[in-house]
Amino acid sequence: MSFSVMLEQLAQGMCKSMLIFGLTLLFSMPLGLLVCFGRMSKNRLVSGIFGFFISVLRGTPLMLQLMVVYFFPYYLFGISIGNWRFPAIIVGFSINYAAYFAEIYRSGIEAIPKGQYEAAQILDYSKSQTFFKIVFPQVIKIILPAVTNEIITLVKDTSLAFSLAYMEMFTIAKQIAARDTTFVPYIVAALFYYIFNLLVAFVMRQFEKKLSYYN
Amino acid sequence: MYYLEMNDVKKSFGDLEVLKGISLTVSEGEVVSIIGPSGSGKSTLLRIATLLETMDVGNLAYMGQYAVTMEDRHSVYAKTSQLKEIKKNFGLVFQSFNLFPHKSVLHNIIDAPIFVQKRKKAEVIEEAKELLRQMGLEDKADYYPCQLSGGQQQRIAIARALALKPKVLFFDEPTSALDPELTGEVLKVIKGLAEQKMTMVIVTHEMSFAKNISDRVIFMDKGVVAASGTPEEVFNSDNARMQEFLGKLKND
Ligand SMILES: Nc1ncnc2c1ncn2[C@@H]1O[C@H](COP(=O)(O)OP(=O)(O)OP(=O)(O)O)[C@@H](O)[C@H]1O
Ligand SMILES: [Mg+2]
Numbered sequence: 001m002s003f004s005v006m007l008e009q010l011a012q013g014m015c016k017s018m019l020i021f022g023l024t025l026l027f028s029m030p031l032g033l034l035v036c037f038g039r040m041s042k043n044r045l046v047s048g049i050f051g052f053f054i055s056v057l058r059g060t061p062l063m064l065q066l067m068v069v070y071f072f073p074y075y076l077f078g079i080s081i082g083n084w085r086f087p088a089i090i091v092g093f094s095i096n097y098a099a100y101f102a103e104i105y106r107s108g109i110e111a112i113p114k115g116q117y118e119a120a121q122i123l124d125y126s127k128s129q130t131f132f133k134i135v136f137p138q139v140i141k142i143i144l145p146a147v148t149n150e151i152i153t154l155v156k157d158t159s160l161a162f163s164l165a166y167m168e169m170f171t172i173a174k175q176i177a178a179r180d181t182t183f184v185p186y187i188v189a190a191l192f193y194y195i196f197n198l199l200v201a202f203v204m205r206q207f208e209k210k211l212s213y214y215n
Numbered sequence: 216m217y218y219l220e221m222n223d224v225k226k227s228f229g230d231l232e233v234l235k236g237i238s239l240t241v242s243e244g245e246v247v248s249i250i251g252p253s254g255s256g257k258s259t260l261l262r263i264a265t266l267l268e269t270m271d272v273g274n275l276a277y278m279g280q281y282a283v284t285m286e287d288r289h290s291v292y293a294k295t296s297q298l299k300e301i302k303k304n305f306g307l308v309f310q311s312f313n314l315f316p317h318k319s320v321l322h323n324i325i326d327a328p329i330f331v332q333k334r335k336k337a338e339v340i341e342e343a344k345e346l347l348r349q350m351g352l353e354d355k356a357d358y359y360p361c362q363l364s365g366g367q368q369q370r371i372a373i374a375r376a377l378a379l380k381p382k383v384l385f386f387d388e389p390t391s392a393l394d395p396e397l398t399g400e401v402l403k404v405i406k407g408l409a410e411q412k413m414t415m416v417i418v419t420h421e422m423s424f425a426k427n428i429s430d431r432v433i434f435m436d437k438g439v440v441a442a443s444g445t446p447e448e449v450f451n452s453d454n455a456r457m458q459e460f461l462g463k464l465k466n467d
Binding site for chain 1: 265266267299302303306307309311313314315316317326327330331359360361375376379
């Protein structure tokens with residue numbers, strides 16, 4: 001097989017890897033905020049339940065979680081899972097990353113001094129105004145480095161979709177490597193992940209610069 | 216009608232009884248200073264008056280409207296909607312300023328009037344600029360708090376509180392977090408407010424300042440009002456605890 005055909009196949013894989021990446025971020029970041037609210041709930045039962053789920057999601061392999069999500073409908077309801085492969089990957093990734101983001105948000109929210117809440121209360125801000133106008137903008141700045149780490153991990157973690165035989169970058173690289181007994185697709189894949197992450201780091205640095213107007 | 220009235224306020228944290236029955240009334244235009252040793256409950260009293268903390272026993276009213284009433288020897292707080300109405304009557308200036316670091320000076324001042332009181336932006340900005348002039352900081356509107364000195368930050372915090380047009384303004388040790396050379400500029404601003412007949416309740420360790428600007432001084436000790444009256448009466452009283460307190464300050 002020629003090099004250009006191989007590149008073309010790998011490029012298709014890249015698109016799918018990036019799709020997993022994009023959709024996971026899109027869903028997990030807001031979902032993480034909801035999970036964070038649950039975790040920080042004053043209701044002990046609610047916060048306990050969310051705390052338990054977070055610890056399970058962070059304490060077991062993502063690959064295993066993807067399997068569970070994928071086979072879950074079949075084993076539980078006997079439903080055919082033919083078209084479920086891609087949605088299952090997105091659901092699995094989103095839930096897993098939501099758990100991580102939830103803990104990052106929580107650490108950020110807890111870092112906001114009590115005086116900020118009290119000032120908002122004296123100025124008569126409502127609870128939601130306090131959160132969205134005072135707390136959250138400051139949280140974003142605090143958590144940005146941790147979020148950057150998480151996003152960089154996600155870029156690499158998209159390769160775990162190979163466990164469900166989804167044709168993303170890494171799965172294709174493995175197939176070509178096995179079929180043609182060549183090492184080249186792995187090098188291409190490595191370059192792809194590396195360059196993608198350089199890009200991520202660059203974009204996140206721009207965000208950090210944008211938020212450096214105060215400290 | 217009193218601007219602020221609180222009667223027989225008691226408060227405990229666990230087994231520690233911090234306030235043992237404090238009554239305080241403040242009339243229009245009055246400046247009341249609260250002095251007393253560390254741990255005597257001054258901050259707790261202000262926090263209860265500004266609804267940041269709840270009392271166990273006692274009542275509290277602003278402009279004759281009750282935020283807290285006594286029922287069966289316990290405090291009962293008014294409904295949230297009523298409290299919201301009552302909260303419009305007061306502001307608080309914190310020891311540690313508590314400005315919003317991510318907002319410019321101007322936005323620190325105008326955001327609450329615009330978002331909370333839903334007032335017209337242009338009008339609020341005009342007033343904010345006037346407040347900044349009054350604070351001697353008219354050139355700092357676009358700065359961020361971290362770019363300002365402590366004294367400047369505290370003056371911005373005062374402007375932020377005034378922008379909501381409170382009837383009563385509380386201060387909890389407004390100069391304690393400042394370097395000595397910066398306290399003067401903040402005290403001058405507060406003195407200016409006193410001259411404009413702003414109603415104020417000020418917890419302070421600045422004795423000569425308290426003597427100078429107060430209509431009334433309250434000396435708190437171990438959760439009770441140990442002495443109160445005009446500055447002359449309190450500072451010259453032969454109350455033993457008051458004398459001990461003043462003596463300690465002199466020796467410091
Ligand atoms: N949230 C709280 N929980 C437990 N104890 C508290 C709390 N707030 C205050 N206290 C205690 O109540 C007492 C009175 O505190 P307060 O802050 O009112 O004193 P203060 O007169 O303002 O003192 P200072 O001059 O040092 O500011 C102190 O012993 C303090 O430790
Ligand atoms: Mg205090």
